[in-house]
Amino acid sequence: MDFDDTPEEATFRAECRRWLAANAELKARPDEVFGSSLDAGARVQAAREWQGRKAAAGFGAITWPQAMGGRGGTPIQEVIFREEEGRYRVPTHVFAVSLGMVIPSVAAHASPEVLARHIGPALHGRELWCQLLSEPGAGSDLGMVRTKAERCTDGPEGQSGWRLNGQKVWTTLAQYADFGLVLARTDPKVPKYEGLTSFFINMRAPGVEVRPIKQSSGEAEFNEVFFNDVFVPDAQRVGAVGSGWKVTLTGLMSERLSIGGTLPSELVRMTYRLMCDQHMGGAPAIADGRMRERLADLYLQHHGLWLQQCRGLTALGKGQAPGPELSVAKIVGARALQDFAYLAIDLKGARGVLAGDDAGDGWEQVERLWHGAASMRIAGGTDEIVKNNVGERVLGLPPEPRSDKGVAFDQLPR
Known part of the structure; x- marks a missing residue:
């Protein structure tokens, strides 16, 4: 695996940085969440406008072919842009399903008339x-x-x-x-x-x-x-x-190939700061060996998932599809986010039950992860289903018995 940008990738990264610097504001903190003061409808509208600006500049769908309005770029370029975009105060994720899963399915299977009518508006954020x-x-x-x-x-x-x-x-x-x-x-x-x-x-x-x-x-x-x-x-x-x-399956495959960061980059640093700031038994929590062990576990999960991402990107850079072993990232990543949120709330003690700014700067991300990380272990297939896939497709274990194979749907037990 090669962790450094190629000369071409470095040139593209510089282009992304120039455009973002001219069109967006840097986050005040790495863990800042966009639109905290906006309601959901306003955040979606902001995302539509931001998507339109990206599309007009050639960053709206980097891997899409030029005939569809994309850049005809590589998956690695898409990841590079997302890495740089993550440093700015802009709306993200609203179009993840629309452009990352649904439109690829429509583009691959719908009629030319449908594509001509809908691809452009979807790319430019006018249709979600x-x-x-x-x-x-x-x-x-x-x-x-x-x-x-x-x-x-x-x-x-x-x-x-x-x-x-x-x-x-x-x-x-x-x-x-x-x-x-x-x-x-x-x-x-x-x-x-x-x-x-x-x-x-x-x-x-x-x-x-x-x-x-x-x-x-x-x-x-x-x-x-x-x-x-x-x-x-x-x-x-x-x-x-x-x-x-x-x-x-076309949409689900597009989701699997939408490889980005698996854990927020500031997660380990934020945990370390919390352990330094919060006290246990009259001393900073970081002085407790059990806390340092939990911090080390989080670091190993974070670094392991990053290496897994690099493996996937290396495959993409060689024109190959990432292997099924990347399913492990979902299992480990979702559990790591959940463990982090629980740990952060425990470290705050009684103040851990406070919401938003009442608990201090940066707490909104903890709050979002506490509410959302558990659902990540269900979305896209439960942990148990994903483990079965890893066991069968990566470890070569015998497949789960199937009693419905070849049976008409209306004959299956309800």
């Missing part, structure tokens, strides 16, 4: 897309999707198409999204992965109901989405009938 996959009974196993799409001929002005009925859950930013990519069951008479089809819908279409899910933090990033006889023209089908699982 959400991904409608998980359901109450289909989370880690998306093959169990029950949302139905049935053919119909009674659409507006006699159009033929599909009627969509069902429910999705944990849909990120659905309340602000303009469009959504839906995985639905079109044939229950075949095995579960073979009877799925993908469609895109207007999130303001009649019959679409979005209900935000209030989280413990007071925010509502996730949503339930209900479809009540939603008409979808056949022109909004993405891919062939029955190829929905293939479309979904």
